[in-house]
Amino acid sequence: MNWLAIAAIYKFEMSRWFRTIGQSVASPVLSTSLYFIVFGAAIGARMGAIDGVAYGAFIIPGLMMLSILNESIGNASFGIYFPKWSGTIFEILSAPVSWGEMLLGYVGAATTKSMLLGALILVTARVFVPYEIAHPFWMLCFLLLTAASFSLFGFLIGIWADSWEKLQTIPMLVITPLTFLGGAFYSIDMLPSPWRELTFFNPVVYLISGFRWSFYGVSDVQIEISLAAILGFLTACILTARWMILSGYRLKR
Amino acid sequence: MAAVMEARACATAEPIVSVRGLTKTYANGFSALKGIDLDIRRGEIFALLGPNGAGKTTLISIICGIVNASSGSVVADGFDNVREFRGARARIGLVPQELHTDAFETVWATCNFSRGLFGFKPNPAHVEQVLKDLSLWDKRNDKIMTLSGGMKRRVLIAKALAHEPSILFLDEPTAGVDVELRHDMWNVVRRLRERGVTIILTTHYIEEAEEMADRVGVILKGEIILVEDKATLMQKLGKRELNLHLCERLESVPEMLADLKLELDAAGTLLIYRFDALSESTGISELLNRLAAQGIGFRDLRTSESTLEEIFVSLVRERA
Numbered sequence: 086m087n088w089l090a091i092a093a094i095y096k097f098e099m100s101r102w103f104r105t106i107g108q109s110v111a112s113p114v115l116s117t118s119l120y121f122i123v124f125g126a127a128i129g130a131r132m133g134a135i136d137g138v139a140y141g142a143f144i145i146p147g148l149m150m151l152s153i154l155n156e157s158i159g160n161a162s163f164g165i166y167f168p169k170w171s172g173t174i175f176e177i178l179s180a181p182v183s184w185g186e187m188l189l190g191y192v193g194a195a196t197t198k199s200m201l202l203g204a205l206i207l208v209t210a211r212v213f214v215p216y217e218i219a220h221p222f223w224m225l226c227f228l229l230l231t232a233a234s235f236s237l238f239g240f241l242i243g244i245w246a247d248s249w250e251k252l253q254t255i256p257m258l259v260i261t262p263l264t265f266l267g268g269a270f271y272s273i274d275m276l277p278s279p280w281r282e283l284t285f286f287n288p289v290v291y292l293i294s295g296f297r298w299s300f301y302g303v304s305d306v307q308i309e310i311s312l313a314a315i316l317g318f319l320t321a322c323i324l325t326a327r328w329m330i331l332s333g334y335r336l337k338r
Numbered sequence: 339m340a341a342v343m344e345a346r347a348c349a350t351a352e353p354i355v356s357v358r359g360l361t362k363t364y365a366n367g368f369s370a371l372k373g374i375d376l377d378i379r380r381g382e383i384f385a386l387l388g389p390n391g392a393g394k395t396t397l398i399s400i401i402c403g404i405v406n407a408s409s410g411s412v413v414a415d416g417f418d419n420v421r422e423f424r425g426a427r428a429r430i431g432l433v434p435q436e437l438h439t440d441a442f443e444t445v446w447a448t449c450n451f452s453r454g455l456f457g458f459k460p461n462p463a464h465v466e467q468v469l470k471d472l473s474l475w476d477k478r479n480d481k482i483m484t485l486s487g488g489m490k491r492r493v494l495i496a497k498a499l500a501h502e503p504s505i506l507f508l509d510e511p512t513a514g515v516d517v518e519l520r521h522d523m524w525n526v527v528r529r530l531r532e533r534g535v536t537i538i539l540t541t542h543y544i545e546e547a548e549e550m551a552d553r554v555g556v557i558l559k560g561e562i563i564l565v566e567d568k569a570t571l572m573q574k575l576g577k578r579e580l581n582l583h584l585c586e587r588l589e590s591v592p593e594m595l596a597d598l599k600l601e602l603d604a605a606g607t608l609l610i611y612r613f614d615a616l617s618e619s620t621g622i623s624e625l626l627n628r629l630a631a632q633g634i635g636f637r638d639l640r641t642s643e644s645t646l647e648e649i650f651v652s653l654v655r656e657r658a
Contacts, residue, residue: 087424093454097443104442172438176497179402179432180455181424333406338364338399 090182094190095197098164102198109198110205113152117206120148121213124270135272136303141214146297147269149206150289153199153228154235154264158256161195161239166252169243169336178337184330188240188323195236196229203228216300223308224299230315231292237322244329244336263289268297273305288314353377354505354536355401360410362396362560370396372560374410378505383527383537385551385568393560394540395435398507402432414505428456431503435510435540437490441483445474445493448482449500456501468499471526488519495526506530508539512546524549579642580622582609585635592632598625609636 102109125141132140168174177187210216218224239256246252267289273281284290285306295311298304304311330336355378362371371393378384388394399405401412403419403426411418417425440448449465469475472492477485482493491511498506508527512520527537527550541547547554547568554571556564564571587606598621601610613620629636 087457089454089457089459093451096454097451100447101442171440172434172436173440175402175404175432175434175438176452176455178404179427179430181427181457182455183424338405 087182087186090180091186091190091193094177094182094187095194098191098194099197101164102160102194110202113156113202114205114209117148117152117209118213120144121210125213135275136301138301138303139214142216142301143272143297144270145207145210145214145216146300147264147267147293148210149203149228150231150267150293150296151264151269152206153203153232154260154289154292155256156202157195157199157232157235158239158242158260160198161192161236162243162246162252162256164191164195165240165243166246170249174336178333184327187330188237188326192233192236192240195239196232199232199236200228203232218300219302220299224296227292227296227299227311227315230312230319231296234315234319234322237319237326241322241325241329244326244334247335260289263287264293268293268305288318291315352380354380354415355538356413357397357401358411358413360397360400360412361408362393362400362405363408370560371400371407374557374560374562376555376562376565378536378538379553381531381534381536382552383531383539383550385547385554386538386540386557387542387547387554388540388557389542392557394557395509396560397557398432398509398538398540402430402507403427404432424457428458428501429504431498431501431506433491433494433498433506433508433511435513437487437494439482439490439493442481444479444481445469445485445496446478448493449496452497453500458501464502465496465500468496471529472496473522488515491515491519491523495523499530503535505536505538508537510540510542512541512543520546578613578620580611580613580625581640581642582611582629582636583607583638584609585637588634592634594632595625595628598628600625609634 129140135143242255267287291311291314294305298308357376360374363369386394400407414426415429419426474492551568554568584607591600591602
């Protein structure tokens, strides 16, 4: 195992993040604060509790997921796309680095950033609404698994994309709608049929539901199904990344 | 000096890089390499020559792991570059043709990154020495984006040397750099070779191959058409031209000069004399004396050497 290479990539990616720390931190904190002001305070005050949880607190897990999904994909996809675009990828490809080490370096760093962001949002949320975390261990597990699997997914997008436009397409056209329609701001039960049934084809539903369960002990779908869904997604991403790196798909000519 | 002798002695030993039956066909059907067999000797400086699109960069990229081969094998220092990629790649350093560098990193950070990437523990003393050798020490805390093109080229060399490779690939290292930097680089390459590093460089410049290489390989249209010791090759390439711009037009080369193998251009105002620059007598003074005796005056004279590409293209035409 080339731990030194993993550390080198990880450190490089983290220093990139810290170089733009203001933008990396201020932007999600600001947008989350706006969500809390609009949905939590302004609209939430007129809404009743959902599953016994005040609306302001109810949206915390969903909002965290919204930010973490976007940041994980954005960070990891940029992390691998930029060296591809600038040509510096030659050094990674010519180094004694296996596919697993490459993933640990790039995806590990993106996951760390997302975890830090999650913590930051949690702290920000505290300013606006009181909340409790019923299952802190599982909350961390869900946070880690979600950050890791979507960072991996972002990494795949970064390899797949051959233009800046494509790099933006999936997060903008796919992830944001799926998150908004995944129960970030409402319980799935509140949807009329057939939208409720259709929603269960949205993978993000399982993430938000599981994550919300770790906070308040209530969920739209069974916790085991949420866990299985996220683990399945993680495995699929790892296998795809392995194939992409080993075959050189859009990495090597 | 002893180190040089030792390096030269090593150069005769078993190959440090062995390429067998290497082919590369791109997805669009273009066949970039057509069955390359090549051995690089330990400790030598090998110049790989060829025109643009000949396959030089593809060959180097496959050896270094950046491009997948369609078939064939590469063994670097005893390690197969696919099955035992860790062993092979850890021993290879690559300086690419294009200036692919990070923009926001400092010179110091990027060199240490390269060292770590290749699995080597931090060694500030080594990185410092590399930067000093390349006159980059003063720039160590500068961001790469603030450096000139020549400096970026040095940074790429420093990155490639950060993990102490035993095989160094330099792909067109002096393309587009000024004369001073070119000579600096030659000195760096010589010092590396004295330390026993095997160097493979691709170049367009005959001067560079002449100055640096122990052996020269010529690649054309994806095939190695020639591998020879430099001294042997230089005798073939050492042809020069003397161009005499005449004061008055000639109908044909005068009979008295027929034995000198002169050529007259179509306009009859340019007399071309080809000579072997390496031979003891070039015959130039005799030619000038005989022209004077014939009363043939000239306005200007200049010598030129054929470019390597011209020579190789003519070589290939001869072979065809």
